[in-house]
Amino acid sequence: MKLEHNRPLLITLVVFGLLVGVAAAQFPFILSGRVVGNLLTDSAFLGVLALGMTVVIISGGIDLSVGAVLAFVSVLLAVLIEQHQVNPFIAFACAIALSTGFGALLGSGIHFLKAPPFIVTLAGMFLARGGCFLLTNDSIPVNADVYQQLSSLALPLPAGGRITLSAGIMLLALAATVVMLRSTRFGANIYALGGDQKAARLMGVRTGRTTIAIYAFSGMMAGIAGILFSIYTQSGYPLAVVGIELDAIAAVVIGGTLLSGGYGGAVGTFFGVLILGLIQLYITLEGTLSSWWGKIATGTLLFLFIAIQQLMLMLSSRRRRAAGK
Amino acid sequence: MKAARESIRRGAPQLSALIFLLVVNWVIFPPFFDVSLVDGRLTGSIIDVLNRAAPVALLSLGMAAVIATRGIDLSVGAIMAISGAVAASLVDAGHAWYVAVLCAIGAGLASGLWNGFLVSVLRIQPIVATLVLMVAGRGIAQLITAGQITTFTNPQLAALGSGALLGVPAPIIITVAVAAFLIFLARTTALGMFIEAIGTNPHASYLVGIRTRALLISVYACSGVTAAIAGVIVAADIRGADANNAGLWLELDAILAVVLGGASLLGGRLLFMMTLVGAVTLQALKTGILLAGFPSEFNLVVMAAVVSTLLVLQAPPVHQWWAKKIGGGRAVMAPWPALASRRARPPGKPKP
Amino acid sequence: MTAHRPVLQARGIRKDYPGTVALDDVDFDLLPGEIHALMGENGAGKSTLIKILTGAEQSDEGRTLLEGNAVDFPDTSVAQKAGVWAVHQEVTLLPNLSVAENLLLGFQPTRFGLVQRSEMKKLAQATLLDLGLDLDVERPLGGYPVAVRQLVAIARAVRTDARVLVLDEPTASLDASEVERLFALIRQLAERGTAIIFISHFLDQVYAISDRITVLRNGQRVGTYFSSALPKVELVSAMLGKGLEDAVEHPPSGSAQERPVTACFTRFGKENLVEPFDLDLHAGEAIGAAGLLGSGRTETALLMFGVLKTDSGSVLMDGQPVRLNSPSDAIRLGFAFSPEDRKTDGIIGAMSVRDNITIALQARNGWYRKLPRREQDRIADTFISALNIRTPDADKPIEQLSGGNQQKALLARWLATEPRLLILDEPTRGIDVGAHAEIVRLIEKLRDEGMSLYVISSELEELTAYSDRISVMRDRKQVCILEGSDVAINAIVSAIAAPETAE
DSSP: OOOGGGGGEEEEEHHHHHHHHHHHHHHHGSSHHHHHHHHHHHHHHHHHHHHHHHHHHHTTTTOOHHHHHHHHHHHHHHHIIISSOHHHHHHHHHHHHHHHHHHHHHHHHHTTTTHHHHHHHHHHHHHHHHHHHHHHOEEEEOOOOHHHHHHHOOOOOGGGGGEHHHEEEEHHHHHHHHHHHHSSHHHHHHHHHOOOOHHHHTTTTHHHHHHHHHHHHHHHHHHHHHHHHHHHHHHEOOTTTTTTTHHHHHHHHHOOOOTTTTTTOOHHHHHHHHHHHHHHHHHHHSSSSOOOOHHHHHHHEEEEHHHHHHHHHHHHHHHHHHTOO | OOOHHHHHHHTHHHHHHHHHHHHHHHHHHHGGGGGGGTTEEEHHHHHHHHHHHHHHHHHHHHHHHHHHHOOTTTTHHHHHHHHHHHHHHHHHTTHHHHHHHHHHHHHHHHHHHHIIIIISSSSSOHHHHHHHHHHHHHHHHHHHTTOOOOOOOOOOHHHHOOOTTTEEEEHHHHHOOOOOOHHHHHHSSSHHHHHHHHHHHHHHHHTTTHHHHHHHHHHHHHHHHHEEEEEHHHHHHEEEEOOTTTTTTHHHHHHHHHHHHTOTSSOOOOOOHHHHHHHHHHHHHHHHHHHHHOTTTTHHHHHHHHHHHHHHHHHHHHHHHHHHHSGGGGTTTTOOOOOOOOOOOOOOOOOO | OOOOOOEEEEEEEEEEEETEEEEEEEEEETTTTEOOOEOOOOOOHHHHHHHHHTTSOOOOEEEEEEETEEESSSSHOOOOOHTTEEOSSSOOTTTTTHHHHHHHHTTTOOOTTOOOOHHHHHHHHHHHHTTTTOOOOTBGGSSSSSSHHHHHHHHHHHHHHEEEEEEEEEETTTHHHHHHHHHHHHHHHHHHHHHEEEEOOHHHHHHHOSSEEEETTTTTTEEEEGGGGGHEEEEEHHHHHOSSSTOOOOOOOOGGSSSOEEEEEEEETTTTTTTEEEEEEEEEEEEEEOOOSSSHHHHHHHHHTTSOOOOOEEEEEETTTOOOOOOHHHHHTTEEESSIIIIIIIIIIBBBHHHHHHHHHHHHTTTTTTTOOOHHHHHHHHHHTTTOOOOOOSSSSSGGOOOOHHHHHHHHHHHTTTSSSSEEEEETTTOOHHHHHHHHHHHHHHHHTOOOEEEOSSSSHHHHHHHHHEEOOOSSSEEEEEEEGGSSSSHHHHHHHHHHGGG
């Protein structure tokens, strides 16, 4: 779809541009490669999480379990690597397999029980959080050498910046999600499901299979995000990132994806995540602003985007009715 | 009287679940039902269960009304944080306790009106509309407390959380009073009927002349107010407002309590009494886990199991299977009724 | 039109729904390359027949033959693979996807698993150009008018060489030029040999496009005719089921006109929906609204009850101008409205019969003045016995009653408010014979007691029996009001079948 057909993304880009403008006017150095590189690194795990959420939301669903899955993966990795001396890469593979399977399980629940995604993934959230506590109650630091090496891996950027492994993986995940949504039949089916499930079925989309795959994808992304988070914090903690699923949802909506499904894309989400990161960065740099302004700003942006989307929806249906129904 | 007996009969599965849990608690911990008077205040495990259930019970009363209209209110936890922050900051600044409480409830009302406005005027899906305040609300609460955990010493306000009247802890009294008021309202006015009508068939309700828009706003406003009262109680109990953690995730507990009480998320059933039973059941479960010697973290896993069980029991395919197996259909499957495959249309949206 | 053997045949199709027989021993033949119109009022069985032919539902008896071979379509996708497609009025495409994706969903050209977007674009453009459509295929379908969406839905069907194409009310929301465009496409497809079943309630369009017409009524086939040899008046009477000769002469009452006017609608209307009309309703007068499906009858009722807001005209009650912006306004004025679709707009399914009967009165009284339970019981019991509503008790959820009893309960709901003007939209549709007669008697009784009634019905015999005057609707317009001895079936039929016959 061309940009002209994608007004919400346009609005996201404008908001992003304005934020960069305001921030750069006050703190010119944020345009440096180093700050950009850090912004990408700091946003990496939220970014990956939000990409999975984007796919779910486009399909008309929601996944509340992702934050808890992320935390579970980080705890699992810490336990496996530190307490059971498992090779980190094998642990990574286990984590991704487990989280993908968990997502598929939630998707099956939604499809076979015909239950609302909100409630099914809520149960998933309880289960995954509870699972964290079954593994440990404490924060477990990870001291494996591999972690040191992985977190120092980076591609140099001009002007002193660098793309760390985390940032690189997020960008790869972004590229993969974009390709999947835009250029596969599966991607088209995701949009179809979000547009109108009944029509999609009439047009030959296998809704059950697609639903399960969508939540499996979201679970996989949560698993990857968990690995990134584990490397980022070099520890596993059961109470980590409580409420991050809200940030992920907010990033998706601010990125121009319609919460009711059917419209949106991964690029917007990427910028949505950067907007959230920029707000945090600005608040930190400003010094006098307190951290809660971040939540208020996020909530305000969320409201603005929802209101704009609703307005556009109402206008377009009115226009359609005016044009002879 | 007839109506009361009727609701008890229909709530039999919920009541038996609660009684079963209480008995299990009693088996695990024989002094469970022992109650004694300490410093003019009733104490004992069972009182503790009721006392701890109070905030969620309050939230779930408002949530029950919202869910009966086919909506949902995700912002109640954040509203609790806001109202607690308002109350604590005001008494801290030297205002009288009742001024603080009234302003806190006013803040809850305003929050609820905002949600209602989004849902019924802008016609945003409830889950999306209330998400806004869920995200921003804690920020607002922190703004009010300037990021601190605002503590206070005002004895009257603190009494709302930890005081007692005739030995009964204040939170229980307040919850019972609010519940009694709401039940009175639902029984003696037509509001209960109208709310169930909107949740069952929004368009037909509009056509019989019910002012669906105003009613929807009021329902969200009510949810805001009950959340605010819960927020005041929690703040009063700990003599401070913790904007970060007050009411955290309690919206989920409240939704669960409503569903446990036998209402359907598809709307159409307004069951205040059974919702209270659901809230107490939830707390009895949590207390039981502790009494059984499991770490409190185990709660989450049990909650997951409860939600999953509810999901399976309520699933339309399972219903059909039951109906076929047993015959008789609905009557036999009374535990989670009103979940026949009614197709939803967004609330208040007139058909073109 | 080629006279080969039929491409699609249906023999002895029967379909039962709980309580009604939707289709009873229906035969149907479709020749290759013909445009075959299927006509009938609501409930005649058109949509059921279409569903069975296209695999959306299965018949209880009878068989379907495709090019002479017995076929069995368990679902629509099997039928589509066999070349039988349906395009419904509610276009079942996805407005959020691009035109090209809608056209090719599930058949996108791929290489190494990746959709080749440029190839998809070319393919889509070529398909559409072939049908004379030049669109930007990368734009979302929702941005195009319904007419274009309809054409795209047809294109999706014919792209796969459909042998049989069912068009269900394709012109319902199109303007004249769009209809022309659609017709050109339909003719083009027919020339290629595609057999087309065309459903429309616009008689002129049916005559303009179809080769043959099959009329269904009450689940039975009335007959199949060559369009060129079937006068319009005969078609209408075949559909409405009343021979012109057996028209019952209506005893001219005339007296109602002398009674005071209850409500007076002047230049009342809404753009694109109903042309402004004048209507005055007298106390003790029943006005019947006649017209085919889609003629604007229901929309008129919705306007009169404030469900749809007018953009022109005014209402006078007892000579005073009044506000009419919502159903609650209308109810306060003493209006009542029983909608056509009982299930979605009428009953509040899971609630008890008692609540369903008292809710309109309660809504008018206001939430704070609750009817005492005893009063509710009294009202419910009164109407249950007065209208003979068959239910074990007033506590039974209304959704568990039969259609006729639901309808009576809905009438009770409004009678409880003691309305001055009662608007009924198809009050006797889909209910059993006994209840039917009771409702007709009730309408006459209410009229005689001084209520004003506006009754929409497709049953002309019934309509002429109780109406003092008949408002005839055609093409979203009130074309005339019949009075006195003109309140007769033949006059109505010819007014509906106009313009030619009227001239």
